[in-house]
Amino acid sequence: MSVILARKIVKNYHLGEVDVPVLKGIDLDVEKGEYVALMGPSGSGKSTLMNILGCLDVPTSGLYSIEGRPVSDLTEDELAEVRGRRIGFVFQTFNLLARTSALENVELPLHYQGREARQAAMKALESVNLAHRYDHHPNQLSGGERQRVAIARAIVTDPAIILADEPTGNLDSKTGKEILEIFENLSLKGVTIVLVTHDPSVAKHAHRVVHLKDGWIERVEEVRARTAPRANSVVETP
Amino acid sequence: MFFVRAFKVALTALSANKLRSTLAVLGIVIGVGAVIAMVAMGKGAQVKIEEGITKMGVNMIFVYPGAVSKGASGAKTSSAETLCLEDCDAIAKIEHVAAVAPEVRRTYQIKYMNRNEAAQVIGTTPSHLQIRNFSVEHGAYFDKSAILGRLRVCVMGASIARKLFGGIDPIGRMIQIDRKNFQVLGVLEDKGGDSWVGLDDSVYVPVTTALHRLFNRRHLSQITISVDTQENIDSTMNLVDDEMMKQHKIKGKAEPDFLVRSMNEWRQRAAESTGALTVLLMGIALVSLLVGGIGIMNIMLVSVTERTREIGIRKAIGAKRRDILKQFLIESMTISLLGGTLGIAFGVALAQIIPMLPVWKQMSNGGEWQSVISPWSIVVSFGFSCFVGIFFGLYPAVKASRLNPVEALRYE
Numbered sequence: 123m124s125v126i127l128a129r130k131i132v133k134n135y136h137l138g139e140v141d142v143p144v145l146k147g148i149d150l151d152v153e154k155g156e157y158v159a160l161m162g163p164s165g166s167g168k169s170t171l172m173n174i175l176g177c178l179d180v181p182t183s184g185l186y187s188i189e190g191r192p193v194s195d196l197t198e199d200e201l202a203e204v205r206g207r208r209i210g211f212v213f214q215t216f217n218l219l220a221r222t223s224a225l226e227n228v229e230l231p232l233h234y235q236g237r238e239a240r241q242a243a244m245k246a247l248e249s250v251n252l253a254h255r256y257d258h259h260p261n262q263l264s265g266g267e268r269q270r271v272a273i274a275r276a277i278v279t280d281p282a283i284i285l286a287d288e289p290t291g292n293l294d295s296k297t298g299k300e301i302l303e304i305f306e307n308l309s310l311k312g313v314t315i316v317l318v319t320h321d322p323s324v325a326k327h328a329h330r331v332v333h334l335k336d337g338w339i340e341r342v343e344e345v346r347a348r349t350a351p352r353a354n355s356v357v358e359t360p
Numbered sequence: 361m362f363f364v365r366a367f368k369v370a371l372t373a374l375s376a377n378k379l380r381s382t383l384a385v386l387g388i389v390i391g392v393g394a395v396i397a398m399v400a401m402g403k404g405a406q407v408k409i410e411e412g413i414t415k416m417g418v419n420m421i422f423v424y425p426g427a428v429s430k431g432a433s434g435a436k437t438s439s440a441e442t443l444c445l446e447d448c449d450a451i452a453k454i455e456h457v458a459a460v461a462p463e464v465r466r467t468y469q470i471k472y473m474n475r476n477e478a479a480q481v482i483g484t485t486p487s488h489l490q491i492r493n494f495s496v497e498h499g500a501y502f503d504k505s506a507i508l509g510r511l512r513v514c515v516m517g518a519s520i521a522r523k524l525f526g527g528i529d530p531i532g533r534m535i536q537i538d539r540k541n542f543q544v545l546g547v548l549e550d551k552g553g554d555s556w557v558g559l560d561d562s563v564y565v566p567v568t569t570a571l572h573r574l575f576n577r578r579h580l581s582q583i584t585i586s587v588d589t590q591e592n593i594d595s596t597m598n599l600v601d602d603e604m605m606k607q608h609k610i611k612g613k614a615e616p617d618f619l620v621r622s623m624n625e626w627r628q629r630a631a632e633s634t635g636a637l638t639v640l641l642m643g644i645a646l647v648s649l650l651v652g653g654i655g656i657m658n659i660m661l662v663s664v665t666e667r668t669r670e671i672g673i674r675k676a677i678g679a680k681r682r683d684i685l686k687q688f689l690i691e692s693m694t695i696s697l698l699g700g701t702l703g704i705a706f707g708v709a710l711a712q713i714i715p716m717l718p719v720w721k722q723m724s725n726g727g728e729w730q731s732v733i734s735p736w737s738i739v740v741s742f743g744f745s746c747f748v749g750i751f752f753g754l755y756p757a758v759k760a761s762r763l764n765p766v767e768a769l770r771y772e
Contacts, residue, residue, distance in 0.1 A: 178676060178765045199680045206678015217673045217769070221372050233365070234678040275677065 123190060125282050125314045126152035126175060131184035133170050144170045145181070146337035152283070152316060156348065157309040159325035160318045162334035169287065171334065172318050176209050176285045177201045189282050206234050210276025214288035216268040218260040224271045225256040231279050239278075246274040250304060266297035273304055277313065284308065286317040290324055302327050363690075370691040373663070381695065384652075384659045388699020388748070389706050391649030392741045396707025398645040399737035401714060402638030404730050409630045413623060415551060416559075417493045419458075419590055420623040421597055423447070423583040423604065441579035442608065442617040445567070448583055450607050454599045456592040461488035462567050462580045470563060471536040472524045479520045480562040481537055483570020491586040492559065499531040499546030507566040510573055514542045518550035519560035537563065538574055593622050642737065646744065652699065653748030660692050660756035671760050672768025685761040692753025693746065700745035704738055 133145040144167045152158050162168045173179040174186060177193055180201070186194045188208055196204065210231075211217075218227045228246050232239035247253045250270040260268055269289060276284050286305065290298030306327060309315055317328060325331045331343040374381040425442040445462055452460045464483040469476055486501050488494070502513045514535070521530050521544075530544045542565065551560055571577060587596045601620050610616050664671070671684055711731040714720055720729070 173766050176676070178769070199682075202675060202678055202680040205676060211676050213769075217669070217676070219670060219673060221376055230674070231677040234674075234680070234683055279678075 123154065124151045125154050125156075125189055126150060126316070127185075127187045127190075128175070129185040131171070131174060131181045131186060133167075133174065133179070134182045144337055145174075147184070148334075148337075148339055150332065150339070152314060154282075154314055155309070155312045156330065157305070157315045157328045158317070159328035159331045160316065160334060161320060161322070161325050161331055162340075163320065165336075166334040167337045168318050168334050172285060172287055172316075175283070175316060176211060177204045206231055207279060208282040210279065210281040210284040212269070212272050212276050212284060212286040212289045214291040216260070216265075216272045216292070218268055218271055218275075220260055223257050223259055224252060224263065224274075227260070227271055228275045228278050231275060235279070242278055243274070246278040247271070249277070250274045264297070265293050266300055269293065269297075269301050270304065273301070273308075277308065283314045283316055286315065288319055289317065290319070290321070298324070366686065366690045367694065369687065370694040373667075373691055374694060377663075380659050380662075384655050384695050385699045385702065387652030387655035388649065388696050388745050389652075389703040391645065391652040391748075392700050392703025392745050393706035393710055394645035394648050395642055395741035395744075396704065396733065396737050397710035397714060397731070398641035399638055400707070400711035400731035400733045402634065402641045403732035403734050403737075404715070405637060406631060406634035407732050408729050409634055410627060413627045413630060415493070416623070417491060417586065418623055418627075419587045419593060420491065421585040421587060421593065421600060422621045422623075423451075423585070423600065424619040424621065425579065425582070426617065426619065441577070443580040443583055444578060445571075445580070447580075447604060447607050450603050451583065451585060451600055454596065454603055456588050456596045457600075458586045458588045459487040459490045460586075461485050461491050461584045463488070463582045463584055464567060464570050464575060464577070464579075465581045466570075466575055468537050468574075470520070470524060472530075472533065475524055477520060477523050479517075480558055481570065481574065482562050482564050483567040483574070484564055485567055488564065488584070491584050494551070494559070495549050496546045497549040498529075499544070501564075502545055502566050507568050510568040511566060512540060512542045512569060512573065513545050513566065515546045515548060515564040516544060517548050517560040517562045517564075520563060521547045535563075537565070540573065593624065597622055642740075645741075649741065649744055649748060652745075653696075653752040656692050656695050656749060657752035657756060659695075660688065660753055661759070663691070664688065664756045664760040667760075668763060668768045668771040671763050672765050672771065675763070675765035676769060681761040684763075685757045688757035688760045689750065689753050692757070693749040696745045696749025696753075700742045703745065704742060707738075707741070708733055 128148055128150040131145050131148040131150075132143065134141040134143050136142075148171060160168045160171065170179070174181050177188075177196075178201075180196075181194055184194065185192060188204065193201065193204055219230070224247065225240075225243055228243040229239035232242060244253060244256065247256055250273050252267060252270050252274065255263060255267060260271070263271065289305070290301050293301060302324065305315055305317065315328075317324070319325050326345055328345055329348050331345055333340040333343065423443060443462075448460050448462045451457060461484050465480055467478060467480050470479045470481075482488075485507055486503060489496070489501055496515065497518065499515075501515050502511065505511075506513050514537070516524075516530060524530070524535065525533070530547060533544050534541045535544060536542070548560070548564075565574070567580075585596075585600065587593050597620055601616075604618050604620070605611075605616060608617055674684060674687075711733050715730050
């Protein structure tokens with residue numbers, strides 16, 4: 123079953139009187155456990171597609187469903203629910219809450235679902251090798267460590283997909299590599315990952331690279347075959 | 361659990377900008393403090409005035425000359441000449457009347473040697489002593505024979521005696537009232553504090569002397585009656601009214617030419633006006649609380665703008681509108697709750713300090729005007745500050761909750 127199923131996704135932005143088309147009809151399927159990279163020059167619409175895939179935004183037209191559940195016509199709060207439970211975000215700029223410890227940052231998505239979070243959050247931090255830094259605040263952590271906290275926050279809810287937007291863009295190449303390794307490990311454990319990048323060396327870690335241009339999918343490149351997942355999930359739901 | 365965590369989040373957010381948060385809290389502290397202190401001062405005035413009235417004696421009924429049209433706000437103690445000594449004698453025979461004293465008043469220059477003081481001269485009878493709850497400190501009061509003989513004798517209030525004689529013993533000495541010599545028989549006890557009633561500043565002479573040898577008139581300024589017990593005041597008032605009607609031969613629908621009032625009515629009037637004063641003071645103070653609320657709204661709006669990105673992050677990881685709304689509402693409520701709590705302490709402290717200030721002592725005539733902290737002012741001001749926190753926090757919180765997550769995340 124496709125985790126992501128997108129058909130004829132169109133997104134227009136209103137700029138004054140005119141509608142500017144950003145996505146002109148995207149069809150995309152992502153299977154469970156797949157690792158997909160979205161590539162394209164700036165202005166190609168990859169961020170917009172990412173926002174729609176992440177339920178942060180809704181398409182102007184077209185069908186989008188996650189795990190078989192159509193989400194293109196959900197209300198704002200229903201979208202928030204989907205984001206909280208089924209999607210994990212990793213951003214280029216980490217987007218951790220300052221003045222909040224690593225552990226509390228990771229706990230937050232579970233808190234919004236009204237769930238007890240401490241144990242699951244510790245486990246998620248362990249899986250990115252940061253358990254020993256749980257009480258550090260973001261400004262006490264290095265860039266790589268911050269991104270690992272962000273990944274822990276993304277996986278703590280055991281989501282259907284992890285959406286990573288240029289996750290190595292703000293890191294030096296060595297730390298970037300470490301982060302990509304974490305994604306690779308998550309992929310091996312069966313987590314579905316969609317990663318946006320403009321860096322071919324990052325994209326080559328994926329199973330499949332989707333090239334976007336001017337709001338269309340230009341071509342799809344199969345990089346390597348999927349290996350069988352080692353485990354079903356990273357974090358068991360408590 | 362939820363509230364503990366939410367409160368912690370709010371405190372963390374507020375402590376990120378300590379000066380700004382402190383100023384917002386201060387606005388509420390001053391507002392709540394002002395309400396409590398102002399009401400305490402107003403209540404103090406009320407208590408003070410009631411004390412004064414009680415000191416004057418609570419079982420009193422007054423008869424004033426002249427009529428007052430119904431519904432008028434104040435008693436018109438006009439100089440209409442309708443009351444006379446015969447009325448006193450008639451009233452004295454009424455059941456439950458313990459004592460009756462006529463009063464006739466005028467202000468004169470009082471002279472002793474080369475000293476000169478303006479004082480109220482009150483012509484009355486020895487019953488006055490009993491009715492007004494006075495006792496003679498020194499010497500004696502004039503008796504019935506002085507009244508029958510229209511003698512030129514007087515008894516002095518403590519305050520005027522001090523002013524006129526200084527350290528000298530006034531008993532037996534002669535003072536001049538309207539260039540006529542009067543012998544001082546006694547000095548009354550010092551009632552103190554009632555300067556607005558002026559009893560300590562008055563000179564008392566036999567009523568007949570006052571009428572015939574000083575004022576040259578035949579009519580009284582008022583008749584003061586004391587009733588045996590408080591329960592009988594209302595019934596006695598009616599009897600006095602009836603008796604006066606009979607004495608003055610007023611029948612049917614004719615307007616009476618006198619007015620009967622009880623001390624209770626005076627006390628109620630005083631309570632009404634000081635109550636109005638208290639409400640006015642509280643209203644002014646509530647305005648400052650409102651201004652404090654606007655301060656909260658101001659910093660919350662700034663805070664929402666500054667934390668647009670944080671709101672975006674929270675929404676991206678699953679926060680719903682109501683989660684964001686709650687977060688910001690709890691934050692503004694935290695400000696108002698903190699402000700309210702500190703404001704109670706501030707107001708209570710202020711209510712203690714104000715009566716001690718020299719300026720206030722001067723204003724309140726010797727510093728006996730104390731503040732009385734009323735529990736309901738604490739409840740009202742604290743409740744109002746909570747309301748202010750919610751009311752003025754609502755708009756910024758709604759604004760925050762409606763932010764578009766994509767735009768919020770893009771915000772630099």
